[in-house]
Amino acid sequence: MSLKIEKLVYGGYGFSKDNEKIYLIDDGYPEEVVEVDEIKRKKKTIFAKVNSIKERSPYRINSKCEHFQKCGGCQWLDYDYKHQLTSKTNIVEEQLKRIGKLDIKVNDIIASDFVYNYRAKMEFGFSYNNEVILGLKKKSSNEIVDLKSCPISPKEFDELRNKVKIIVNKLNIQVYNSKNKKGILRSLVLRKNNINNKIMMILVTSKENFNKKEELKNELLKLNISSLIHLVNPNNKVILSGKYNVWYGNEFLEEKFNGIKYKVLPTSFFQNNYNVTQKMLDYVNEYLNTQNTNNKSLLDLYCGVGLFGLYFSKKFKNIKGIEVSKTSINSAKENAKLNNIKNIDFDALDAIKFLKNSKSYDYLIIDPPRAGIGIEGVELISRKIREGVVYISCDPSTFARDLSEFEKLGFKIKSVQPFDMFPNTYHIENISILEKIK
Numbered sequence: 001m002s003l004k005i006e007k008l009v010y011g012g013y014g015f016s017k018d019n020e021k022i023y024l025i026d027d028g029y030p031e032e033v034v035e036v037d038e039i040k041r042k043k044k045t046i047f048a049k050v051n052s053i054k055e056r057s058p059y060r061i062n063s064k065c066e067h068f069q070k071c072g073g074c075q076w077l078d079y080d081y082k083h084q085l086t087s088k089t090n091i092v093e094e095q096l097k098r099i100g101k102l103d104i105k106v107n108d109i110i111a112s113d114f115v116y117n118y119r120a121k122m123e124f125g126f127s128y129n130n131e132v133i134l135g136l137k138k139k140s141s142n143e144i145v146d147l148k149s150c151p152i153s154p155k156e157f158d159e160l161r162n163k164v165k166i167i168v169n170k171l172n173i174q175v176y177n178s179k180n181k182k183g184i185l186r187s188l189v190l191r192k193n194n195i196n197n198k199i200m201m202i203l204v205t206s207k208e209n210f211n212k213k214e215e216l217k218n219e220l221l222k223l224n225i226s227s228l229i230h231l232v233n234p235n236n237k238v239i240l241s242g243k244y245n246v247w248y249g250n251e252f253l254e255e256k257f258n259g260i261k262y263k264v265l266p267t268s269f270f271q272n273n274y275n276v277t278q279k280m281l282d283y284v285n286e287y288l289n290t291q292n293t294n295n296k297s298l299l300d301l302y303c304g305v306g307l308f309g310l311y312f313s314k315k316f317k318n319i320k321g322i323e324v325s326k327t328s329i330n331s332a333k334e335n336a337k338l339n340n341i342k343n344i345d346f347d348a349l350d351a352i353k354f355l356k357n358s359k360s361y362d363y364l365i366i367d368p369p370r371a372g373i374g375i376e377g378v379e380l381i382s383r384k385i386r387e388g389v390v391y392i393s394c395d396p397s398t399f400a401r402d403l404s405e406f407e408k409l410g411f412k413i414k415s416v417q418p419f420d421m422f423p424n425t426y427h428i429e430n431i432s433i434l435e436k437i438k
């Protein structure tokens, strides 16, 4: 059966409707007529994959990646960037309507100046296929695609990843197997900073000690990196968790935005696209400039190593940063000292637990993981925040649910601004400015 794709929807799928049935189609683009293979059904929704293209979308381009469609990292590498942007703005507007029942004009998405090589951090997984391989997971699978190159990560990462692969094969070090819990090598994480292109390499193994460890360390030290960290993570799925040893160089990477310095430890979160992060900081700054905040307090919830709180510290009388990771909070405290910022303090706590017992604040900047803050969290915020909320989100669905709750509990949504933090993928970052109705 031939289907015409109307638009792209949340999750990156091409959307098509046939009578009562809705098709969510992998690898199909707007205006395209395709034949599909069904993958699975969920009530009236059929998930399918393009089998053949009958009429090609005018926005389909040739992808620059030899691994495209095998690797799960990017979904839209063969979709013209201008149209990626339009699709993303439309998806946010649609999620707000569908999930949040919010009829809001969403601002046009702010693009990334760099569509390739923009990522500051990549987590590559080790696997075995006749030899040790190193790359990213296939889409909806734990299988690893052996990468030779990756167009969205820095060019240096390709060379390092390929060299590490040769080294571990030469030393014959076993890959960790999550089923029988045997083996050593789990992941190779690479991070690049935005001040002077320093690269931190983090080798994640299942055990602290293993055969040929010293030889491996000596070989890795010959590579062009600024620091080498050995992280021991026996079986936690969150790869960047566990104890680490510094094998070489600094324990941290130093980042800088507009004069504010941040030391980021190997296991701490930091924004992944520096160019777009600066645009997000500028957007929040513009809003705060319209407010009279000098004598006001700010709560920076899910603060990481203090990116937002420290950046805006001069605008507020006092600031509190809350974050669940003790490591990140230790960095955040050190970052305050590093920048000589004295009106901020940080605590390592769960955001909801903190809100239940906290005092009130004038303003809130909130940047939760994909799950969002949730209904209970918004209810607590509505009692604890007196003036404005800057909600930063990396998932349009939980964002829509939470914004709708904010509106029910006495906040006015002043703006919704998407940012293209992750070009060539379907991921969308958003900032909403909300004001308490007095």
Ligand SMILES: C[S@@+](CC[C@H](N)C(=O)[O-])C[C@H]1O[C@@H](n2cnc3c(N)ncnc32)[C@H](O)[C@@H]1O
Pocket (backbone or CB within 6 Å): 269, 270, 271, 302, 303, 304, 305, 306, 307, 308, 322, 323, 324, 325, 328, 349, 350, 351, 352, 367, 368, 369
């Ligand atoms: C999207 S990151 C934002 C970090 C920071 N705002 C930044 O821009 O660098 C989300 C942060 O929330 C933290 N986090 C996750 N679950 C949490 C919880 N239940 N309570 C507090 N923080 C949490 C994570 O450790 C992570 O640092």
